[in-house]
Every structure is written in C-alpha cells, then in structure tokens.
Amino acid sequence: MPAPAGAGATAEEDVVVAADAIATSALDAGDPDPQRKKGRRRKKKKRRPRAPTEEEVTARRSVLRWVCPGREVASDDDEQPAAASAGTGRVRLRRRPRVAVELHAHSARSDGSLSPAELVERAHRNGVKVFALTDHDTMAGVPEAVEAAKQYPIRIIPGVEISAVHSPGDESGAEEPVHILAYYGIWGPSRPQELERFLDSIRDGRYARANKMLLKLRGLDMPMKLEDVCKIAGNGVAPGRLHVARAMVEAGYVESLRQAFSRYLYDGGPAYATGSEPNGKSVVQLVCRTGGVAVLAHPWALKNPAVVVKDLKAAGLHGIEVYRSDGKVSGLSDLADTYGLLKLGGSDFHGRDDKEEPDVGSVDLPVLPVLNFLEVARPIWHNAIKEIFASISERAADLNGSKGLRRASSSGDFCILRPCPDDPGRTDATEVEVVQK
Numbered sequence: 001m002p003a004p005a006g007a008g009a010t011a012e013e014d015v016v017v018a019a020d021a022i023a024t025s026a027l028d029a030g031d032p033d034p035q036r037k038k039g040r041r042r043k044k045k046k047r048r049p050r051a052p053t054e055e056e057v058t059a060r061r062s063v064l065r066w067v068c069p070g071r072e073v074a075s076d077d078d079e080q081p082a083a084a085s086a087g088t089g090r091v092r093l094r095r096r097p098r099v100a101v102e103l104h105a106h107s108a109r110s111d112g113s114l115s116p117a118e119l120v121e122r123a124h125r126n127g128v129k130v131f132a133l134t135d136h137d138t139m140a141g142v143p144e145a146v147e148a149a150k151q152y153p154i155r156i157i158p159g160v161e162i163s164a165v166h167s168p169g170d171e172s173g174a175e176e177p178v179h180i181l182a183y184y185g186i187w188g189p190s191r192p193q194e195l196e197r198f199l200d201s202i203r204d205g206r207y208a209r210a211n212k213m214l215l216k217l218r219g220l221d222m223p224m225k226l227e228d229v230c231k232i233a234g235n236g237v238a239p240g241r242l243h244v245a246r247a248m249v250e251a252g253y254v255e256s257l258r259q260a261f262s263r264y265l266y267d268g269g270p271a272y273a274t275g276s277e278p279n280g281k282s283v284v285q286l287v288c289r290t291g292g293v294a295v296l297a298h299p300w301a302l303k304n305p306a307v308v309v310k311d312l313k314a315a316g317l318h319g320i321e322v323y324r325s326d327g328k329v330s331g332l333s334d335l336a337d338t339y340g341l342l343k344l345g346g347s348d349f350h351g352r353d354d355k356e357e358p359d360v361g362s363v364d365l366p367v368l369p370v371l372n373f374l375e376v377a378r379p380i381w382h383n384a385i386k387e388i389f390a391s392i393s394e395r396a397a398d399l400n401g402s403k404g405l406r407r408a409s410s411s412g413d414f415c416i417l418r419p420c421p422d423d424p425g426r427t428d429a430t431e432v433e434v435v436q437k
Helices: 007-012 034-039 054-067 116-125 142-149 192-219 226-233 241-250 257-265 280-289 305-315 330-339 367-395 429-436
Strands: 020-022 042-044 083-085 090-092 130-133 155-166 176-183 293-296 319-324 342-345 405-408 416-419
Touching: 054 367, 116 130, 116 142, 130 142, 142 155, 155 192, 155 280, 155 305, 176 280, 176 305, 192 226, 192 241, 192 280, 226 241, 241 257, 280 293, 280 305, 293 305, 293 342, 293 367, 305 330, 319 330, 319 367, 330 342, 342 367
Parallel strands: 130 155, 293 319, 319 342
Antiparallel strands: 020 042, 083 090, 155 176, 176 293, 405 416
C-alpha cells in the first residue's frame, strides 16, 4: 500500500531536542563581572538522531532479505539496541536503520558518462543495495547492469525514464515536458515488444529534436553539425540535450555543461526544442499495461506540479519523486499524501563534469518508503511474470516440462527467456511461487 500520510516525514525527523548550555572557557572561568556572564554566548549540544521505531528496524531487515534472498548482505551489529525507552515503543540503536537505494541514474546508453557496468560498480562502492538503471527512453543497458551486479550483493531494478509532455487541457498554462520513471521486475516488462516500439518512436524523435536545437544555435552564431553531436552520443545512442551541450563545450562556445544549460538549453531556453514525445497520460498507461510501476520524475521542475500529478494519478500513476540529495521537498510530500502516492527519489546521476552533481546513492531515502514501494511493486511484477509465462506457453509448447527459465537479452528486448537459471538465488522465491499457482 502507498505510504500513509506523514510516514516519510516520521522517518526523517529528529525528535531529540538539545538543551542549551552556557559556554565556558578557562579564560572566563570564575569571572566576577556579571555583565560579562550575561554576554556569554550560548551554544547547543549536538543533536543526536532519534531512536528508530521497531517498524523501521523490521522494514530494513525485510528490504535486505529482498535484496539477496537467502544471503547475508549486511551485519546486524548496528541493529543491536543500546537501551529501551519505557512506554515509547522505541529502541535506541547505534544509528538509524537505512538501506542505500538508488532509483534514478543514467549510463552511457543514454546521456550518462559511465557504462552500465561502471555505474553498478560505483553504486556498490557507495554502499548501494538496490539500484535502478533509468536511462532515457531505452532499456538497452539493463542486461549489462544485471550481469555486472552478479559480483556484488546488490539488487537491480530494470528501469527507464520515458520522455513525455503534459497538455493542460482545460487548465490554464502551456504544454510542458514531463518524465515518467518506469520500474520493472527482474524479468522485465510483460510486453517487451510493445514497450520497445513505443520507446523506439521517441528515440527517432530525438534526432529531429537535436536538429531543431542545432538550427536555433546556428541562429545564435554557434554553428555545429548533427554528425558531431551523434559522435559524442555514441553508436546507437539517440542524441539528447547533454550531447548538444558537450558539442558546445568542444566547439568553445561555452565553458562548461552547466553554462550551456543555464544560458541556452534549459526548458524554454533560446536553444531548447521538443521532439515527438507522447502525452504523459499515455506513458503512465503504457507502464501500467506492461507490468511496471510509474513514478513522476523531478516534479519540482514543473510549473504546476499539482495539475500534472492530478492528471497522471487518474491515468494510474503510482508515485512521485519527493526526496533529493538536499532532503525532502515538503510541498511535494504533502501532494503525494493528497493523492495516495508513493514517495521516492534518486540522485539523477549522469557523471557530468560537475562538482555539484549528487553522487550515486547520495539521496537518503528512508527505509519505510522503500518498503512501501516494494509492497506496491511486487504484486505488479508478479502479475507481469504470469503474463510472460502465459505468452511463452502459448508460443512454445516445447517448454512444457522444463525445470526453469533464465534471463537472456538482445539489443531490442530486455526480457527474452530460455531454460535453466544459472543463479536461482537471484530470483525471489515468491516470484517463482506465483507462477506455479
């Protein structure tokens, strides 16, 4: 079920109130001057994190069991209670229960700088236990991420960030870009061909969009060629704004990527352009239809997030990003409560040459919202598995009697199955049980 109102806030608040104390020093000790005593500065004791609830401790254990079923992935030393608070229902732990989760990151398969394998390695190095690869309009990097994750105690969530636009309809305001994060189970979308066709049409529109941006830049006395932008993007990668920005830096028109965006490529900027993005409602409906969890990305960048969230919720939206590297956005948290949506978040890591960019795993997503996400996602993913197996059974009678299936992949579809898993421990037992019923 979605997070109850205020659940995310409870997981973050400090409930320990520091007492004020009068600062003393060797110089002032025993000073008989009462005026000096009155003028002495006050200082507060360091605020200690509040003791987590039993519910939070249990949630952490549950999430870790899901990360690597049947395997020990972390020590429980930090879960040993130091003392119990009588009548409060809380236990004091050495530190707040937390599972490092990254639900929004990009690789070189779209507009990131690291390969999927390098990104997984970086996530592991930063202590991440649950990692979602969410490249723009492609899932081509997911198989590499899954393969790389076999070396670490880290759970991969196949994902994608789908470009769209929101049309306000009868509401006042202009059309604006929106991005929908789609999270799938380890077996991938239930209708991979349908999803791939949808994403392919968006990627084709990216080339036309890049051309529009280059035309605008040419009008601003910054001529560049599409071939140069595509070369920067890499073979088979549809060009995006970041690739245009890198071309601007290489041509010497701007000093940095940040400058390219802040002056020319920001939403509505003098060199900004749209492609052939679908309507946001249709994207949410597609994600739901293909067995995914639909989440609105970075709603704080929208002009009118309340209108967008209301419309997308009616289409089946499951959650919105509320947590960022600088904390929780209170207004968006309230909006999530209003519509009963999951409260999630991620770093939106690209690996840009920007010291201010949040690193992988830097968003402090409380463990209760993570567990709420899994409680919503797992039934959806289980139903997707049923549909995948039913589809295979209809087309391949020779699979009857096989002992199992394992993941494979191609350049087009993420979820292609073939017999016999080489690592059964990586598949959740409950995911298998639901297929056998």
